[in-house]
Amino acid sequence: xxxxxxxxxxxxxxxxEVAGIDTAEVTPEKSFVDDLDIDSLSMVEIAVQAxxxxxxxxxxxxxxxLKTVGDAxxxxxxxQ
Amino acid sequence: MSRxxxxxxxxxxxATTPLGGNVAQTWEALLAGRTGVRRIDDAxxxxxxxxxxxxxxxxxxxxxxxxxxxxxxARRMDRCEQVAMVAAQEAWEHAGKPEVDPERLAVVIGTGIxxxxxxxxxxxxxxxxxxxxxxxxxxxxxxxxxPAAWVGIEFGATGGVHxxxxxxxxxAEALAWALRLIRSGEVDVVIAGGAxxxxxxxxxxxxxxxxxxxxxxxxxxxxxxxxxxxxxxFVLGEGSGIMVLERAEFAAARGATVHGRLxxxxxxxxxxxxxxxxxxxxxxxxxxxxALETAGLQPSDVGHVNCHATSTVAGDVGExxxxxxxxxxxxxxxxxxxxxxxxxxxxxxxESIITLLSIKEGVIPATLNLDRIDPGVELDVVSxxxxxxxxxxxxxxxxxxxxxNAAVAxxxx
Numbered sequence: 001x002x003x004x005x006x007x008x009x010x011x012x013x014x015x016x017e018v019a020g021i022d023t024a025e026v027t028p029e030k031s032f033v034d035d036l037d038i039d040s041l042s043m044v045e046i047a048v049q050a051x052x053x054x055x056x057x058x059x060x061x062x063x064x065x066l067k068t069v070g071d072a073x074x075x076x077x078x079x080q
Numbered sequence: 081m082s083r084x085x086x087x088x089x090x091x092x093x094x095a096t097t098p099l100g101g102n103v104a105q106t107w108e109a110l111l112a113g114r115t116g117v118r119r120i121d122d123a124x125x126x127x128x129x130x131x132x133x134x135x136x137x138x139x140x141x142x143x144x145x146x147x148x149x150x151x152x153x154a155r156r157m158d159r160c161e162q163v164a165m166v167a168a169q170e171a172w173e174h175a176g177k178p179e180v181d182p183e184r185l186a187v188v189i190g191t192g193i194x195x196x197x198x199x200x201x202x203x204x205x206x207x208x209x210x211x212x213x214x215x216x217x218x219x220x221x222x223x224x225x226x227p228a229a230w231v232g233i234e235f236g237a238t239g240g241v242h243x244x245x246x247x248x249x250x251x252a253e254a255l256a257w258a259l260r261l262i263r264s265g266e267v268d269v270v271i272a273g274g275a276x277x278x279x280x281x282x283x284x285x286x287x288x289x290x291x292x293x294x295x296x297x298x299x300x301x302x303x304x305x306x307x308x309x310x311x312x313x314f315v316l317g318e319g320s321g322i323m324v325l326e327r328a329e330f331a332a333a334r335g336a337t338v339h340g341r342l343x344x345x346x347x348x349x350x351x352x353x354x355x356x357x358x359x360x361x362x363x364x365x366x367x368x369x370x371a372l373e374t375a376g377l378q379p380s381d382v383g384h385v386n387c388h389a390t391s392t393v394a395g396d397v398g399e400x401x402x403x404x405x406x407x408x409x410x411x412x413x414x415x416x417x418x419x420x421x422x423x424x425x426x427x428x429x430x431e432s433i434i435t436l437l438s439i440k441e442g443v444i445p446a447t448l449n450l451d452r453i454d455p456g457v458e459l460d461v462v463s464x465x466x467x468x469x470x471x472x473x474x475x476x477x478x479x480x481x482x483x484x485n486a487a488v489a490x491x492x493x
Binding site for chain 2: 044
């Protein structure tokens, strides 16, 4: 089980790999779409990689609710 | 020679080919007589050995597009889209990054096959890992309009993005449509050309089964030999060639450097056979004549033909007949596929760049491996050394599976 700091680090690595955004930019208050400029196709890639990395399921209706990096960390943390 | 009411000028050139990562490297290598053909039975092409393919040679890119493009940009594109982007960036820079109303800027980039590599890779992932392993970018990566679409996004072209698909004639046909777009008055600037990157097991196997590829594995540098009596098929290549074309008045108003003129273009179809050219070369010669008519040129104006000549037994002789029928016996020929291999949908665009440079620089690159010319080709083909020439006009031929014929005519600036 990863703690929230570990989840944030892991998620930032995925975002960097998929979207080329520096890991330091990937902080909890950032919105994926409005702040990090990540499109819907990249969000699907990020979700699939996060599922593999953290052993969670992120259904499409849940994915749509994950507006910020912090939302994603909380979701992964509570569904591990 | 009479000037058309709407002159179209070439202001930018870009290419990535088996001979070099840009136009200058490609041109220099052509003049030096180097070849881009090599053995490919290596770790990057493990499928050659796995399937015991009888063809172990190809003309892969000299510089991988992933060495040029930023990583994140490249990973969203198929290799076919990547090469188009690399060549388009060079062409746009070369043109001096024209300031143009986005609605007056169009893109026409053709491909023969499109994102074959992506289709295969993603199918492997679907079979091995199921649905969730398939990339959400699969369709935009494999679609044949992808190269044009990406280039349109990159340069903000909102005047229309087009992707002619006519097999090995796609690149030349793209230039023909670009000419029509500018002459119709619809746009001022077009980024046009072709892209291809399909050196994969299935395409090589398919071409082998169609009996079109050279199997001269022991002498890769001698395998592509257009017009030579001992030719035994073409060598598959990959790459992209892109031109920036402008309405002459628009280019003049912004003080652009003009490298030559796209004076005319002809497109015809054989309606004969799905792969074989019509044997008398009627459709091909009509394409050349249409190119001349739209250019306001006479056959005597054309001193040079940059041939499609792929090094297949039937194709090369048929093309020489078509040239004679359309122009006579005076034009000097060359066949760049002897050095570049056959870049399929990119071939006509890269060879158009070579044609334009031959006019501008006054030199025609030699056809490699022309040891004994086929007696059916009663024309002067440059071989041995490049030939210094003084050209007013030249034609570039491109023909494709499906009976597509495209010819484009260039004149000096």
